[in-house]
Amino acid sequence: MSAPAPRHVPVLGREAVEMLKPRDGGVYVDATFGAGGYSRDILDTGNTRVVAIDRDPSAIVGGFDLVDHANGRLTLVEDRFSNLAEICAAQGVRYVDGVVMDVGVSSMQLDEAQRGFSFRLDGPLDMRMGRDGPTAADVIARASEADLASIFYIFGEERHSRAVARAIVAARLKAPIATTRALAEIVAQVVWAKPGEIHPATRTFQGLRIFVNEELDELHLALIAAERVLKPGGRLVVVSFHSLEDRIVKNFLNARSKTGGGSRHLPETAQAAPSFRILTKRPVTPGDDELSANPRARSAKLRAAERTEAPARPADELPAWPSLRTVMRGG
Numbered sequence: 001m002s003a004p005a006p007r008h009v010p011v012l013g014r015e016a017v018e019m020l021k022p023r024d025g026g027v028y029v030d031a032t033f034g035a036g037g038y039s040r041d042i043l044d045t046g047n048t049r050v051v052a053i054d055r056d057p058s059a060i061v062g063g064f065d066l067v068d069h070a071n072g073r074l075t076l077v078e079d080r081f082s083n084l085a086e087i088c089a090a091q092g093v094r095y096v097d098g099v100v101m102d103v104g105v106s107s108m109q110l111d112e113a114q115r116g117f118s119f120r121l122d123g124p125l126d127m128r129m130g131r132d133g134p135t136a137a138d139v140i141a142r143a144s145e146a147d148l149a150s151i152f153y154i155f156g157e158e159r160h161s162r163a164v165a166r167a168i169v170a171a172r173l174k175a176p177i178a179t180t181r182a183l184a185e186i187v188a189q190v191v192w193a194k195p196g197e198i199h200p201a202t203r204t205f206q207g208l209r210i211f212v213n214e215e216l217d218e219l220h221l222a223l224i225a226a227e228r229v230l231k232p233g234g235r236l237v238v239v240s241f242h243s244l245e246d247r248i249v250k251n252f253l254n255a256r257s258k259t260g261g262g263s264r265h266l267p268e269t270a271q272a273a274p275s276f277r278i279l280t281k282r283p284v285t286p287g288d289d290e291l292s293a294n295p296r297a298r299s300a301k302l303r304a305a306e307r308t309e310a311p312a313r314p315a316d317e318l319p320a321w322p323s324l325r326t327v328m329r330g331g
Contacts, residue, residue: 156207
């Protein structure tokens with residue numbers, strides 16, 4: 001009996017699983033289940049077990065067939081991947097042989113108008129990957145002009161963030177901004193794009209989506225959690241699609257692969273030993289064939305590292321950028 005056909009093939013899927021190097025009897029975490037591409041390939045390798053996580057309820061429902069086919073080797077959990085250590089513990093798993101992550105929004109989410117992720121399709125301004133928390137429309141309605149400008153500048157890298165925020169505040173005084181088309185039209189009035197460039201609303205939508213889902217904080221916490229659950233020799237593989245995400249992964253692995261954590265005044269034995277050995281000196285990127293088949297893959301970067309025997313380091317503090325909770329309570 002063959003496994004259910006995938007609804008979506010993950011970008012750099014073959015390279016990610018090859019770098020993960022699943023082995024017979026190993027236990028793995030697919031931290032971003034999506035359509036199950038990684039989980040399916042891992043399960044095809046010997047008698048492996050997979051704990052798969054996704055905060056999107058539609059992804060969970062879509063994975064039921066694969067769960068049935070896996071005969072008890074696949075556990076599918078609806079949750080944030082920042083909680084992967086607690087999720088593993090709840091499944092009776094203390095240490096795992098590998099963790100794979102495909103971060104950011106999925107093509108399936110972008111292509112569903114009702115999810116409100118894309119300005120290409122008119123729909124409710126939602127953007128939530130899960131089913132809880134404020135929507136993008138809530139943020140647009142309640143955030144101050146200064147907070148909106150910060151969100152678009154920090155998370156969307158929008159150079160015209162202040163003009164966009166000003167236009168949104170002026171527009172919401174006249175009528176609620178409740179749809180993707182309404183927001184895109186407001187942004188297009190103040191951000192101009194030359195022919196052949198990205199849509200004027202691209203960066204605004206990106207920044208708003210990242211903020212609503214707390215994606216960068218989630219990634220930061222998930223990397224720390226992966227360090228805690230990976231056994232010596234276990235592998236961490238991360239595919240990212242945006243420079244902000246890739247920078248977090250790169251900086252995390254660089255910091256964890258170097259001796260550090262002590263003082264220059266203390267002896268060498270007091271220095272924290274590297275907890276990871278980097279496997280990708282340069283990020284792996286899609287080949288021409290994959291780019292031809294899927295233009296959305298053009299920004300993808302894969303980074304991988306192998307866990308050492310050194311203990312996990314203390315958790316880093318989250319960067320000091322706008323938080324969803326603070327912005328929504330107006331403080």
